[in-house]
Amino acid sequence: MPELPEVESIKIQLEKFLVGSPRGGALRGSPRGGALRGHIIKKLEIRNPKYEIEKEKIENTKITGVRRFGKVLVIDLSSNYSIVTHVKMTGQFIYQGPNLLNVKSLSHKVVGGLGGKHTHVIFHLDRGGVLYFNDYRRFGWMRLEKTSNIQNSKNPNNYIGKLGKEFLKDLTLEEFSEILVKSKKPIKILLMDQTKMAGVGNIYANDALWLAMINPRKQANKLLNYQIIKLLKSVEKVLKEGIKRGGASELAYVAPDGSEGHYQDFTLVYGREKEPCKNCKTPIEKVKLGGRGTYFCPVCQK
Structure with a gap:
């Protein structure tokens, strides 16, 4: 199961590709002068009901940040909601879009490729970007939480609030x-x-x-x-x-x-x-x- 270094590596890249960051520079297509702007989620495609999250609170919102708490990732949205997710043993976030590689350079560990039977959620982004969530063992999870509530330890369903x-x-x-x-x-x-x-x-x-x-x-x-x-x-x-x-x-x-x-x-x-x-x-x-x-x-x- 991915640990802190693996999830931190995921966070660093998602932050660069989805939001833009000083670490990786402005995304291709950003305004002149290096101003940063996040991708907008134009469409959310859910292929597995296990990962069902409320589309109306996600579609047409801007990705404003990516954070990590222990082994958990948080993708913040302009709607004041956040996607809280744990990749568990075999979950993978794979990005294709501006400022990135050709699909041919994907690791063989991306079982079934992109958009195959192990792809359970697809975020269709503006500027031709796509974020895939693959998980061939299906132990990973996604939840939608109010951004202001994700660290609330009093919420019995709040995973992050229970972390040390x-x-x-x-x-x-x-x-x-x-x-x-x-x-x-x-x-x-x-x-x-x-x-x-x-x-x-x-x-x-x-x-x-x-x-x-x-x-x-x-x-x-x-x-x-x-x-x-x-x-x-x-x-x-x-x-x-x-x-x-x-x-x-x-x-x-x-x-x-x-x-x-x-x-x-x-x-x-x-x-x-x-x-x-x-x-x-x-x-x-x-x-x-x-x-x-x-x-x-x-x-x-x-």
Whole structure:
């Protein structure tokens, strides 16, 4: 499942293609002088009732922003509504339109291509732009929320309001430490609990724990102060590296321009069972923890 670096990579590209941003410059067709303007959603085509959202609040509205909360994307509209979406395991947003590549350069991970049986939602945009949402396992979801309400924790149906604070954004060392000392869960399972702290999943939890030299099965409240400090720094380091590499295209993840990420080629321990530890050369072991494959060095991570 895409984690913070993958969803951040999606956000960065969607922001550039749908809104225009200093990161990518003005969209082709923008007024002279670099003024930025977002795409207008001219038509919303919903092919799967699971993704049914209110067309009348979306069509003929301008896309004003793209944000990320943990692993969740938010596309803000000029109607004061926002599309809140989670790609889950195999969801993909693919953009075709001004200032972008030819469809031939799409990754083979875009199963069924664009507009095929795995395309469930199509946003037809002005200036010839099209945004496709593909999801061959159909675990992803979309919801329409009032923009002012998306972080309301009192709303029982509000996913974002239930998220914990986020690595690389607003989670402090003091808050991180407090979460750990109050929990008896194995540290790896706690790191992946999105209600406690948002953004980390299996890939980056494995690598961060190896970098911090902490056994993934160690009880969270048994960590010493220096280990907590080292772990937070390690999580932040692997997340930044993941963003730099465009995320990890392990299963179905691709960026909106159809390209793959490369972090999977640079993992520290994840996916490296029986390979020599990068630190001590001991073969990496794999166990199941919380139902997830967990990789660690039995020597470095005692």
